[in-house]
Amino acid sequence: MKMLYLAVLTVALGFNASAAELGGKLEPMFDQHCSECHDADARKGGLDLTALKWTPDDIENLQQWTKVFDKVERGEMPPKKRERPAAQLSRAFLKTLGDELHGHSRRKQQTEGRVVYRRLNRTEYVHTVHDLLGIDTPLRDLLPEDGTAGGFDNIGAALNLSAVHLERYLEAADLALRESTVTSPRPESKKIRTDYNETWHDWMSPGFQHNQWAHSPEGLLAIRWNGGNGPHGELGAWSPPVPDARYRFRIRAKGMIDKSGPNAHPSHATRPDRHIILKVALADWPRTGLTFGNTYFEMSPTEFREFTYEARVPRGKTLWLSPYRTVPELPDERAMVAGICAVIEWVEIEGPLQEEWPPLGHRLLYGDLPLQPADPKTPGKNLRVVSTQPEADARRLLAAFLPKVFRRPVSEDEINEPLALVKEQMAKGRRFDEALRAAYKMALCSPHFLFLQEKPGPLEDHALAARLSYGLWGTAPDEELTALAAQKKLRDPAVVRAQTERLLGSPMAKRFTQNFLGSWLNLRDIDFTQPDTKLYPEFEQYLQQSMVAETERFFEEMLSQNLGVRNIVHSDFAMLNERLAEHYGIPGVKGEQVRKVNLAADSRRGGFLTQGAVLKVSANGTTTSPVVRGAYVLDRILGTPPDPPPKNVPAIEPDIRGATTIREQLDKHRNQAACAGCHAKLDPPGFALENYDVTGRWRTVYRAIPDSAKDKVVTIPGTDVRYYTQGKPVDPSFAMADGRAFKDVDEFKQIVLADPQQLARCVTEKLIVHLTGAPIQFADREVIEAIVQRAAPGKYGLRTLLHEVIQSRIFTHK
Numbered sequence: 001m002k003m004l005y006l007a008v009l010t011v012a013l014g015f016n017a018s019a020a021e022l023g024g025k026l027e028p029m030f031d032q033h034c035s036e037c038h039d040a041d042a043r044k045g046g047l048d049l050t051a052l053k054w055t056p057d058d059i060e061n062l063q064q065w066t067k068v069f070d071k072v073e074r075g076e077m078p079p080k081k082r083e084r085p086a087a088q089l090s091r092a093f094l095k096t097l098g099d100e101l102h103g104h105s106r107r108k109q110q111t112e113g114r115v116v117y118r119r120l121n122r123t124e125y126v127h128t129v130h131d132l133l134g135i136d137t138p139l140r141d142l143l144p145e146d147g148t149a150g151g152f153d154n155i156g157a158a159l160n161l162s163a164v165h166l167e168r169y170l171e172a173a174d175l176a177l178r179e180s181t182v183t184s185p186r187p188e189s190k191k192i193r194t195d196y197n198e199t200w201h202d203w204m205s206p207g208f209q210h211n212q213w214a215h216s217p218e219g220l221l222a223i224r225w226n227g228g229n230g231p232h233g234e235l236g237a238w239s240p241p242v243p244d245a246r247y248r249f250r251i252r253a254k255g256m257i258d259k260s261g262p263n264a265h266p267s268h269a270t271r272p273d274r275h276i277i278l279k280v281a282l283a284d285w286p287r288t289g290l291t292f293g294n295t296y297f298e299m300s301p302t303e304f305r306e307f308t309y310e311a312r313v314p315r316g317k318t319l320w321l322s323p324y325r326t327v328p329e330l331p332d333e334r335a336m337v338a339g340i341c342a343v344i345e346w347v348e349i350e351g352p353l354q355e356e357w358p359p360l361g362h363r364l365l366y367g368d369l370p371l372q373p374a375d376p377k378t379p380g381k382n383l384r385v386v387s388t389q390p391e392a393d394a395r396r397l398l399a400a401f402l403p404k405v406f407r408r409p410v411s412e413d414e415i416n417e418p419l420a421l422v423k424e425q426m427a428k429g430r431r432f433d434e435a436l437r438a439a440y441k442m443a444l445c446s447p448h449f450l451f452l453q454e455k456p457g458p459l460e461d462h463a464l465a466a467r468l469s470y471g472l473w474g475t476a477p478d479e480e481l482t483a484l485a486a487q488k489k490l491r492d493p494a495v496v497r498a499q500t501e502r503l504l505g506s507p508m509a510k511r512f513t514q515n516f517l518g519s520w521l522n523l524r525d526i527d528f529t530q531p532d533t534k535l536y537p538e539f540e541q542y543l544q545q546s547m548v549a550e551t552e553r554f555f556e557e558m559l560s561q562n563l564g565v566r567n568i569v570h571s572d573f574a575m576l577n578e579r580l581a582e583h584y585g586i587p588g589v590k591g592e593q594v595r596k597v598n599l600a601a602d603s604r605r606g607g608f609l610t611q612g613a614v615l616k617v618s619a620n621g622t623t624t625s626p627v628v629r630g631a632y633v634l635d636r637i638l639g640t641p642p643d644p645p646p647k648n649v650p651a652i653e654p655d656i657r658g659a660t661t662i663r664e665q666l667d668k669h670r671n672q673a674a675c676a677g678c679h680a681k682l683d684p685p686g687f688a689l690e691n692y693d694v695t696g697r698w699r700t701v702y703r704a705i706p707d708s709a710k711d712k713v714v715t716i717p718g719t720d721v722r723y724y725t726q727g728k729p730v731d732p733s734f735a736m737a738d739g740r741a742f743k744d745v746d747e748f749k750q751i752v753l754a755d756p757q758q759l760a761r762c763v764t765e766k767l768i769v770h771l772t773g774a775p776i777q778f779a780d781r782e783v784i785e786a787i788v789q790r791a792a793p794g795k796y797g798l799r800t801l802l803h804e805v806i807q808s809r810i811f812t813h814k
Helices: 002-013 017-034 059-073 087-112 122-133 163-180 206-212 360-366 390-406 412-427 432-444 461-472 479-486 493-504 507-520 541-560 578-584 612-617 626-637 662-670 673-688 745-753 756-772 780-794 798-807
Strands: 190-195 213-215 221-224 235-238 245-257 276-283 291-299 305-313 318-324 340-351 371-373 383-385 573-576 595-598 701-704 713-715 722-729
Touching: 017 087, 059 087, 087 780, 122 163, 122 360, 163 360, 163 432, 221 318, 245 276, 245 291, 245 318, 276 305, 276 340, 291 305, 291 541, 318 340, 360 390, 360 432, 383 432, 390 412, 390 432, 412 432, 461 479, 461 493, 461 507, 461 756, 479 493, 493 507, 493 798, 507 541, 507 756, 541 573, 541 578, 541 612, 541 798, 573 578, 578 612, 626 662, 626 673, 626 756, 662 673, 673 745, 756 780, 756 798, 780 798
Parallel strands: none
Antiparallel strands: 190 340, 213 221, 221 340, 235 318, 245 305, 245 340, 276 291, 276 318, 371 383, 573 595, 701 722, 713 722
16 A cells, blocks of 8 residues: 555656655655545545645645645644654654745745735725825725735735726826816815804704704704714705815814603713714715715713814715714604704814915926916916927926836836827827826826836835835835935845834824734725614614724734734723723723723723624624634634635524524534534634624623514613514633633633734734735745744734834845
8 A cells, every 4th residue: 555655646746756755755644644534535625645746836736735734734634533643754744845845935936026016906006196196086986896815905916907907097097187287276265164053943844943953052053863864963064166175174062962852862861971972974965865984073061172074075065964873773753853962053164275286296297387278368267287398398297207106217218108198199289288198197007107016036125115115104105215215225124124113103104004904804894794783773883983993093002012912812901982982891981082991800802802893894794603703813813714614515594583592503513524623623713702792792692683572672761662682691612623621702812822922923924915915925934933033032022023024035025
């Protein structure tokens, strides 16, 4: 059997001496511990080692061999119930196969680079164009969705380029250039204030007025909460009479509890000191009824406060103000009589806001060239840029524009190509400014703009500047980075470290937080599901916004204070505001501001694992699944992503009536031989989090939809509004695949915290993927291990890990 297996394996590995030598070295492990389950007859898990060739240039083949290595290294294969290989045999096998995998990976990196030629994703494209031209014109929705890999949306291999992309890039460039071009005199900025006293709404019909408005003691307009049923109960304060522009709004308001209505909401009516949230938004009433740009302010119940809101207001959109619920919605018939009110004293509008004229984008495109009316009969209208020496001006402007767009110096030939287009367009009768915009449009659709330009080996300075800037700011390098690149100073580790600190200290680093967490923790899918309003009536958008802010602020606290990776799993603090603290059952937190709050020793919070945003994106809108959450924790937190499920195994359908718990359903599922192995890894972290519902709220029993009118249901106190019934008890206890048992999330955390190196390894890998735009490769492993070891004395501080990644070969080489 041994010689036969070796012969088959050698043939499978490839018909050459090196493959035969490799086969001979791997044969003892395969023959003694693998052949029984993974030959041509058994094929357990779909793996036949006798047919597995050594063709690592084939990505699927390479992944299969890497999987074999990882399974043996982690002790998952052979299975626990089988005879364990001798330590010496395992070491020899892993060294032989590991050396081959590493050697192949390293050779490929040296000749081709580890990062494939990649384009800007949508977020990077929009940031780059906005920052280049100084505009905030909506462009994102013009572009197709980006592909993702491993949760990241900046992986070169997943960012394809199609004819649709090219068409949309042309549209986006055209729109951005038009929006950046001045065609009228500087708009006059004005301030307009509207006072909202009771006479403002005296004209309304008595019935409508009674429902929508209340009377405040000050004689001012008081808007009732509408029970979650818009648009009534909202104030359309203003609609701009001019084209799209940015405006600043100042609102003076306070909260009020109106007890005159028949259905004043008990949770507020019994607490007159309770703060009420003012929702400020832009709305598309009455065309679609949609609001966007929602911002929330906390109104005092005792005094007026001033709030400032700044936004770009598209033509036809309206500023809307309303008191916002932080309590369950009410049915339609109860709308506008819930007792929650916003008292508006005045609203002030200032704008259009334009600090510089001509704006940044116009100056970049046209320099100081004069503006003249297209028609002398209408001065002050339809202005256009004119030139008395169009070829010389076009060359000068292109020479300034192209290096910013291409993120590097440009050659004369690269200037001459768009210049030829300008001359060609003018020869066809187009105006100078139109011809110049055609050349700019060509540049913004060029591969030199759309793709990051990197060559195998050490990155040259401008490419390194781009990698650093896109990694931390999501946009092109600024003037300081560009100047350092031109001076070839970015090869100096001290300079790179100083620039990393500068970029992290900028408000622009907020983009790093949002982009990285959007991929690593999947926060970009926070809106993907909405909790069922009957099962989770307390959930609302202000709470969700607070959840996202909590996770982002927690990450920023870890980064700014260089906190160790143990905080990913458990911390003695959380970032909370009053709404979030109330949701979590943490007393003593007041106000809308998210800030650091020390947690009690027995708190059920602390770390990313128990944050509402993380718990929401790892669940659906109805139920939690230990399988889904388990896969999330294994991949995002522990860095050991599970294998994909077999194609012929159906998903478990949740029982929202509460007759069967998810544990009871999974017990049956795990009894299937094809499922048991994976679930031994998936289920433990998922069950550890089972005390947290889909909104991140702590629970000891499941909620269920009432099956009949006889079921005991939860209602709003003082009303007959039916929501959910209490179901079966939650049981979070389980055992890890290695047999270590835990009874709840706290004990599970302690098991995970016993291996902080793995947490550091995972977050290092995620940082590498985000910063380079490429997945982890086998040759990266030795670099990652070195990074983790160097960070150990500082307890694997997050800022330390980030600096180590940026200083590493992985970051500084293609």
